[in-house]
Amino acid sequence: MLEGALPRKSGSMKRDRRSALVWSYFFLVLFVIFFLTPPIYMFITSLKSSAEVGAVTNPWWVYHPTLENYQALIFSPDYQTFFVNSAMVSVVVVIVTMLISIPAAFALARMKFWGSATLAMGVFLTYLIPETLLFIPLFKIFAWVNETFDIQLINHWWVCIIIFPTLTVPFCTWIMIGYFASIPKELDEAALIDGAGYLQMLTRIFIPVALPGIIAATIFAFTVSWADFLYPLAFTTSADQMLLPTGIYSTLIKGDVYAWGQIMAACLLGALPPLLIYAFLMDYYIAGLTAGATKG
């Protein structure tokens, strides 16, 4: 009786697994089509001359492929400036974010002090306030700084180094609190008994063990500062002070004339650095470094 029942049961499990797989693939394919269509369209358009973009032809095909859009951008001093500004802002923001978030997350996750749980929640709540609500108050603050200390913050590319951490620090701190909290408490205790202080515990145990989380946070911070549009739009106006997203928008759209080919090429080139970062750091993302720390 039991022998008869067993194969039937495993057969139904196989069927379950198969139908689960079929549905997974169905939705994955749907996602891939949905998310890859725009970049493919961008790529096709970026290879067209302005004349071909304007002509009434099949928009999904290039009849006279050309690299003139790319050439024009790469040798344009404006585009180079935007790129360098964006790169400097993003790198510095990532560094500043990590320098603040890692110790903050460590303190909030491990040093139980009065109000630490509330503070951790508060950190997260600040992330929920949208930037659209903040840029006018920030404008006021910068004006006050200008009046009081005679420091002009507005219309400098580096103002973003001051503003972007308000977006990146709360979120990065929050995800790292989660990572640090998942590290077994016995590891700290073993380190304490081995003679480590809190700083050594952080640098020699927590940072290496939580590296996947730190890399996830790094990717997030980089992507946010590379792609943010509203703050640079609000706080920079001269062409030489702009970052990539606002630079493309303000130099390649003149009145109602859209240089579509160049816009698409600029956006694709602009998407390269985050893409490369994802590609190189993805392995760390996946690596389960905590395996084997405790009973596994």
Add this chain to the structure above:
Amino acid sequence: MAQVNLRKLVKHYDETPAVRGIDLDIPDKEFVVLVGPSGCGKTTTLRMIAGLEDVTDGDVLIGGEVVNDMPPKERDIAMVFQNYALYPHMTVYENMSFGLRLKKVPKEEIARRVQAAAQILDIGRLLERKPKQLSGGQRQRVAMGRAIVRNPKVFLFDEPLSNLDAQLRVQMRIEIKKVHQKVRTTTVYVTHDQVEAMTLADRVVVMNNGRIEQVGAPNDLYHAPATKFVASFIGSPAMNLMPCRLEEAAGGLRVRLSEQLELPVPAERTARYRAHAGKPSLLFGLRPEHIIEQRPHLDPGQQPFEAKINVVEPMGMETLVYFAVNGAEVCGRVEPAAAGGEGSRMKLVADLRRMHLIDDSTGRVL
């Protein structure tokens, strides 16, 4: 090397008491095991010795010095955790040497000590591996190695074998005993497993409900328990405890277990028990190995009786038989060949020289 002393040690979590006043002196080089059910305060006590928990009241002394306010790293102790707590990103060598590297011990000295410890634990060929490449038993060895290389005053073990399977546990138990014989470091070992406690300890400390029930050598605890708790906690299967009445009869004392069954108290115990005759709430205690099958001749103190066997458990070298006395389940240990079938009646003898009499109202063994 140092002695450890606990003086009226108390620990409260908020208002909940976990340890309620413990006095314990552990001389240098002794292996002491704290044993008790979960929540008895044994791990909390260990963590207070380690400095991982604050002391609410009382004192912890290591090497004669009060260490209550000293951080763990200054106490010169080493601890082995239940879940090993190996640093996952470091090799075995780095794990073992971490403490020494923090202390800036010269490299050659570190290498020498790690090699020596690796040799004791037979993990020399694992030094370049990461923890996740090791089996449970190997990880446990590395955790011990990390403790040994530090050459601390005191070893603390927090249920180190609970995550291992039964066979490995026995093997590691012997391993731990061997290591202690080699390094002779004062050791405090916490476990809930009374077999581990009995086999490892120079002295066992039985704890219950935040207090020490009894301290003694394993055999003393086994044969002369001071309380009902110790009597029932130490030993497997547990000591049989049956409600009884103590009756005076013809110059001697008799233990009445049921309407049909009464047993004579050996003459040498009469004086000790006489004052308790007629008291309510007495328990009669006898270990399973002191209830055996009837043999051709009776030793002094052995008293025959008959019982209807309810359950038979063959263990190989012996067979456990279970029967009921006045509603209480009683276990006896008999020769496999002598055991009757379930439901059969069997002639057994009770060795009353090994009996215990317990006052159930106070929990004390009389």
